[in-house]
Amino acid sequence: MYRYDEFDHAFVNARVAEFRDQVERRLAGEITEDQFKPLRLMNGVYLQLHAYMLRIAIPYGTLSSRQMRMLAHIARTYDKGYGHFTTRQNLQFHWPALKDIPDILEKLASVEMHAIQTSGNCIRNVTADHFAGAAADEVADPRPYAEILRQWSSLHPEFSYLPRKFKIAVTGAERDRAAVQVHDIGLHLKKNAAGELGFAVYVGGGLGRTPMVAKKIRDFLPEEHLLSYCTAILRVYNLHGRRDNKYKARIKILVHETGTAELTAQVEKEFEALKESELKLPEADIRAIGTYFAPPALPPRPEGDRALAASANADRGFATWLRRNLHTHKNPDYVSVTISLKGIGEVPGDMSADQMDAVADLANAYAFDEIRVSHEQNLVLPHVARADLKAVYDRLVEIGLATANAGLVTDIIACPGLDYCALANARSIPVAQQISNRFADQARQEEIGDLKIKISGCINACGHHHVGHIGILGVEKKGAELYQVTLGGSGDENTALGDIIGRGFGPDEIVDAVETIVDTYLGLRLDNNENFLAAYRRLGPAPFKEALYGSEAKAA
Amino acid sequence: MKLLAANRLIDGVAVWLGQGGRWVEDIAEAEIVRDKEGEARLEQAGREAVAKNQVLDVELIDVEIVDGAVRPLRLRERIRAAGPSIHPELGKQAKKPAASLV
Numbered sequence: 001m002y003r004y005d006e007f008d009h010a011f012v013n014a015r016v017a018e019f020r021d022q023v024e025r026r027l028a029g030e031i032t033e034d035q036f037k038p039l040r041l042m043n044g045v046y047l048q049l050h051a052y053m054l055r056i057a058i059p060y061g062t063l064s065s066r067q068m069r070m071l072a073h074i075a076r077t078y079d080k081g082y083g084h085f086t087t088r089q090n091l092q093f094h095w096p097a098l099k100d101i102p103d104i105l106e107k108l109a110s111v112e113m114h115a116i117q118t119s120g121n122c123i124r125n126v127t128a129d130h131f132a133g134a135a136a137d138e139v140a141d142p143r144p145y146a147e148i149l150r151q152w153s154s155l156h157p158e159f160s161y162l163p164r165k166f167k168i169a170v171t172g173a174e175r176d177r178a179a180v181q182v183h184d185i186g187l188h189l190k191k192n193a194a195g196e197l198g199f200a201v202y203v204g205g206g207l208g209r210t211p212m213v214a215k216k217i218r219d220f221l222p223e224e225h226l227l228s229y230c231t232a233i234l235r236v237y238n239l240h241g242r243r244d245n246k247y248k249a250r251i252k253i254l255v256h257e258t259g260t261a262e263l264t265a266q267v268e269k270e271f272e273a274l275k276e277s278e279l280k281l282p283e284a285d286i287r288a289i290g291t292y293f294a295p296p297a298l299p300p301r302p303e304g305d306r307a308l309a310a311s312a313n314a315d316r317g318f319a320t321w322l323r324r325n326l327h328t329h330k331n332p333d334y335v336s337v338t339i340s341l342k343g344i345g346e347v348p349g350d351m352s353a354d355q356m357d358a359v360a361d362l363a364n365a366y367a368f369d370e371i372r373v374s375h376e377q378n379l380v381l382p383h384v385a386r387a388d389l390k391a392v393y394d395r396l397v398e399i400g401l402a403t404a405n406a407g408l409v410t411d412i413i414a415c416p417g418l419d420y421c422a423l424a425n426a427r428s429i430p431v432a433q434q435i436s437n438r439f440a441d442q443a444r445q446e447e448i449g450d451l452k453i454k455i456s457g458c459i460n461a462c463g464h465h466h467v468g469h470i471g472i473l474g475v476e477k478k479g480a481e482l483y484q485v486t487l488g489g490s491g492d493e494n495t496a497l498g499d500i501i502g503r504g505f506g507p508d509e510i511v512d513a514v515e516t517i518v519d520t521y522l523g524l525r526l527d528n529n530e531n532f533l534a535a536y537r538r539l540g541p542a543p544f545k546e547a548l549y550g551s552e553a554k555a556a
Numbered sequence: 557m558k559l560l561a562a563n564r565l566i567d568g569v570a571v572w573l574g575q576g577g578r579w580v581e582d583i584a585e586a587e588i589v590r591d592k593e594g595e596a597r598l599e600q601a602g603r604e605a606v607a608k609n610q611v612l613d614v615e616l617i618d619v620e621i622v623d624g625a626v627r628p629l630r631l632r633e634r635i636r637a638a639g640p641s642i643h644p645e646l647g648k649q650a651k652k653p654a655a656s657l658v
């Protein structure tokens with residue numbers, strides 16, 4: 001994985017020292033909150049309902065065991081013993097004291113982590129496929145490009161005060177596991193007919209108040225032009241993006257208001273001027289960054305299949321977990337393992353310090369020290385020998401992380417919502433917990449099959465509800481929580497926004513409504529190969545409306 | 557009926573303005589006002605506390621008295637007064653289970 005060089009170390013340490021001084025001056029009353037707030041936000045420090053919140057970047061979701069242990073240490077020492085993994089491959093601590101944050105940042109810097117650009121109107125943490133570097137279906141590892149983008153965008157003088165925040169995601173496979181079409185820039189790494197690497201470039205996707213699917217503005221951008229083309233896009237946005245209205249300031253609105261053809265023409269013109277500049281990436285530089293991401297040397301472990309067959313016969317729980325939580329690896333002796341952070345009735349994405357330590361140990365013993373954070377709020381061990389799966393599973397059982405639900409109805413994304421978030425209108429987590437408890441039965445979950453439920457506590461859509469197969473949005477109506485349901489969204493290579501299905505449901509009704517939707521699907525699917533999304537796309541909303549609202553739907 | 561809510565600067569903990577200008581960690585100890593003069597007095601005290609860098613995000617919130625206990629009207633403020641509804645062992649409700657107001 002990427003290692004800080006001297007410059008990176010000096011830069012991050014200098015930033016910690018600077019923030020320490022700013023915090024001291026704030027606590028001494030030398031600067032006001034108005035002066036301090038933009039400074040703390042630039043360092044990932046928010047104020048929420050109960051306390052400050054510190055958001056830590058996990059670049060392209062890649063963590064080492066050492067880093068995970070440090071997160072555990074921080075959770076234990078400065079927080080309340082746990083952390084929360086988010087849909088942007090970040091980690092949030094929900095209880096740090098402002099006075100302690102400089103110490104926390106110093107400890108993070110010692111393991112090559114920071115919280116820079118996890119807030120503010122700048123280019124945020126670049127996200128990537130959580131199976132990057134391991135997935136059998138990948139054209140190439142997207143992370144070297146994400147790292148190049150990270151270096152380029154860190155404290156970029158021209159792009160530190162954009163009209164609004166800016167999010168970039170990169171995927172390296174046809175199967176889009178990074179939801180690139182709902183990002184400000186989405187990059188799909190691919191090969192052209194000549195076998196050269198480059199990107200399909202998508203612009204102007206995003207969720208939130210005005211959800212939009214990104215437009216493809218380039219089918220193939222040669223890899224050496226990654227930075228010049230992104231610079232061209234950012235320049236057009238920085239110049240023309242709206243600064244008069246916060247709600248219209250994202251690039252998606254600019255794309256929409258300008259029109260894709262015109263915007264593409266502007267970007268291409270800017271690109272023409274930049275393409276032979278110093279932003280053009282020398283082949284040697286790309287390959288040099290690539291070496292940081294070279295997969296570990298994977299010794300042959302052909303004994304895996306025999307070992308697995310025997311243990312799966314003896315242990316049904318293990319067999320179930322094998323069915324759900326593995327992903328095909330490039331090397332047939334190995335797999336990628338999803339560690340579900342969605343135990344039945346648990347808080348999606350939360351992890352205790354002890355669990356963090358235990359997963360760090362597991363990664364150390366069985367997975368070449370590598371851990372990934374997925375945008376679906378789970379963890380991944382990207383390289384595990386099939387022969388070691390039973391040992392990994394047994395340990396996961398001991399630490400309560402062996403839930404065999406990856407991709408199933410209880411693998412729910414939920415934002416922190418009104419339990420923590422100062423912007424929330426309604427709670428998300430308790431809804432996720434209740435749905436999880438309702439569908440706890442493993443056989444029933446597997447009978448239902450792949451189904452993504454995503455829940456947000458307000459229109460900002462951190463829980464990606466628009467792209468949930470079933471999306472749930474919490475709103476406040478007459479002082480009470482109300483949940484709006486959307487159906488048919490998806491955040492993959494066939495990205496679609498869900499349809500609002502009808503009037504919302506109260507906190508006591510929402511779980512029943514979800515169950516009604518699921519039962520309607522089960523009753524109408526062609527067979528169990530037709531998953532929820534496929535069935536919804538075939539059937540449309542009508543039968544679901546009918547089931548939810550009955551005669552009310554007919555009258556409307 | 558209103559009282560004044562804020563977060564403490566040094567650690568972000570939710571606090572309310574109590575008697576004698578003291579910021580208290582338990583909403584039960586907050587000073588409740590019932591008229592415009594009272595509200596103006598709380599707001600003035602809030603501005604002064606912000607200027608003295610004791611608290612931030614000061615806000616007057618609506619409350620009612622239910623069975624002798626103060627209860628914010630908005631769920632947001634009830635969760636703030638108690639702690640995350642999903643973690644009864646965390647936040648203010650941990651020290652004082654009765655604080656669970658959701």
Ligand code: SF4
Nearest residue numbers: 415421424457458462
């Ligand atoms: S979606 Fe809204 S409630 Fe949920 S974390 Fe984002 S801002 Fe907070």
